[in-house]
Amino acid sequence: MEIVLAESLGFCMGVKRVVDMAYRALDKASGLPVVTFGPLIHNSQEIARLTASGIAVADEATLPEKGTVIIRAHGIAPQAYEELKARGLKIMDGTCPYVHYSQRKAAELQREGYKVVIVGDRHHPEITGILGFINDDAIVVESLEEVEALPQLDRIGVIAQTTISPKKYNAILDALRRRAVEVNVCETICDATEENQAAVRELSGEVDLLYVIGGRHSANSNKLVETARDKCPRSFLIETADEINSSDLSGVGRIGISAGASTPDWMIQRVIERLREIEKSLANHR
Numbered sequence: 001m002e003i004v005l006a007e008s009l010g011f012c013m014g015v016k017r018v019v020d021m022a023y024r025a026l027d028k029a030s031g032l033p034v035v036t037f038g039p040l041i042h043n044s045q046e047i048a049r050l051t052a053s054g055i056a057v058a059d060e061a062t063l064p065e066k067g068t069v070i071i072r073a074h075g076i077a078p079q080a081y082e083e084l085k086a087r088g089l090k091i092m093d094g095t096c097p098y099v100h101y102s103q104r105k106a107a108e109l110q111r112e113g114y115k116v117v118i119v120g121d122r123h124h125p126e127i128t129g130i131l132g133f134i135n136d137d138a139i140v141v142e143s144l145e146e147v148e149a150l151p152q153l154d155r156i157g158v159i160a161q162t163t164i165s166p167k168k169y170n171a172i173l174d175a176l177r178r179r180a181v182e183v184n185v186c187e188t189i190c191d192a193t194e195e196n197q198a199a200v201r202e203l204s205g206e207v208d209l210l211y212v213i214g215g216r217h218s219a220n221s222n223k224l225v226e227t228a229r230d231k232c233p234r235s236f237l238i239e240t241a242d243e244i245n246s247s248d249l250s251g252v253g254r255i256g257i258s259a260g261a262s263t264p265d266w267m268i269q270r271v272i273e274r275l276r277e278i279e280k281s282l283a284n285h286r
């Protein structure tokens, strides 16, 4: 039984960076609390591991009086940053560099006199953070219908949520171009999730069975399984190694593995170990 990993899988750079930052902060905390400002990641197993290590999730109401607070990869508004500073907490800023770029670009566009248009989910923390950099003075659109409902616009500067699907974004951009006199587009889409998609697409044509490791409610993990099933109908989403059914593996030659953007390396490793155990037990029963 051969196990083949997708060329790109699991944590994106921004999530890996902030999770590493949290564990480093704990090493240097000298017994003082370390908290994350909101959950760092949409993966309950990794959150449980962080909590068990002593890194709790906090919000405005539950922040400690002393210690370190980690800002997650989505970033926060400058006003929220100042509030954390005013509490006297040590701040470690885990804002993803790509999100920092969007924040800077939004402010720059506004200074240059453009009306900022953000394409994405207005309730997503990344967008709330960016809005804070431009005093909430922007139009946020998420669908073609919302663009069609806009009045005629003059000079607009467009920022995309980093994780939006390029296909959806391009359709919205075309609609915005028909609605505005001048459109200045900033390239702010991050290709991390697209890289995982491209890698699973390729791998799915080369294996007999494929596991995507990720949360059942994770949109990007479900999309990976959907993509994989085009070429490999025996593609399954599993949250943990315990969900692997040994009867599925009988007679399977090559197994592919992919993982959602919130799946840590140690969970991928556990799946590989479990597959090796099953391989051994199947060999013993021959």
Ligand code: SF4
Pocket: 012, 013, 014, 015, 073, 074, 096, 097, 098, 099, 162, 163, 190, 191, 192, 193, 261
């Ligand atoms: S912008 Fe890209 S690299 Fe950064 S956290 Fe989001 S998905 Fe990850």
